[in-house]
Amino acid sequence: MTVLRKTFSATALLALALSATAASGNPAQAESTPAEEEIPQAEVKHIERGDGYVVIYPASDTPPPGEEADRIPTGQVDDDEVVIVANADGSLPLGLEPAELIEAQKVVKENGGDLLGDEETFELLEDHGIEAEEPANDVVTNQTDDAVSSQALTCNGFVAGFNRWGTVTTGSGVFGSPGYRQYYQFSPDFAWTQQLVTGQGIGFEQNTGNMTRTWYGLGSSYTGYTKTANVPWGNVLANPQFRALTGQVGAGGQWCH
Numbered sequence: 001m002t003v004l005r006k007t008f009s010a011t012a013l014l015a016l017a018l019s020a021t022a023a024s025g026n027p028a029q030a031e032s033t034p035a036e037e038e039i040p041q042a043e044v045k046h047i048e049r050g051d052g053y054v055v056i057y058p059a060s061d062t063p064p065p066g067e068e069a070d071r072i073p074t075g076q077v078d079d080d081e082v083v084i085v086a087n088a089d090g091s092l093p094l095g096l097e098p099a100e101l102i103e104a105q106k107v108v109k110e111n112g113g114d115l116l117g118d119e120e121t122f123e124l125l126e127d128h129g130i131e132a133e134e135p136a137n138d139v140v141t142n143q144t145d146d147a148v149s150s151q152a153l154t155c156n157g158f159v160a161g162f163n164r165w166g167t168v169t170t171g172s173g174v175f176g177s178p179g180y181r182q183y184y185q186f187s188p189d190f191a192w193t194q195q196l197v198t199g200q201g202i203g204f205e206q207n208t209g210n211m212t213r214t215w216y217g218l219g220s221s222y223t224g225y226t227k228t229a230n231v232p233w234g235n236v237l238a239n240p241q242f243r244a245l246t247g248q249v250g251a252g253g254q255w256c257h
Helices: 002-021 098-110 118-127
Strands: 044-050 053-058 069-072 082-085 155-159 181-188 196-207 210-222 227-232 236-238 241-246 252-256
Touching (some): 053 098, 098 118, 181 196, 196 236, 241 252
Parallel strands (some): 053 082, 082 236
Antiparallel strands (some): 069 210, 155 252, 181 227
């Protein structure tokens, strides 16, 4: 028991070091963003407006390297308008066109919404003649979905960066709504030793004339434990993004949304 207490004490010190390395990894700061004057404006290739939606084509899938947030110039957006955030390669979430996405959002909301898992959602859309696509990620994990949660979630593997943020992985498109908050959870895999991993997830906040895209801190989790958090999202249709860091080499696991 003495050895175990010492192990957790050292790990707790590592948690403090990770929090100092990435302030937004602190759960207490999950709702905070940098001061508005410090947030850079995102480079946007194109903005498309249609019936009930605004499509933003940013040059990058996330804020610039080293930045915790950026501002996407959406222009005025009505409460009932959906902001669709394209991927950097120009593709839209689920591989659909804007009008198809609006129809898909309507179908999903009328048939269970957040209670549907990914497989159920794709089957539902297919039944309504909508052929959606899942994003491709190269990161894999040996952890099963059941080891993370029994909820209807979409899960992906991740590799945590050593004392820096690791590779960003992308989840399936999420249909938001006014006031909606996006759920994230992550759990480090078992490796050589117990690992402590800090995670961040992308969220959105609509302001007058622009939308703030932010890496929100999700907190830290030990190997074998699951960390959960909700981040602002709103009436946005976009792909969730996740990244992680650790103070030990070889840490990875699974994140879900």
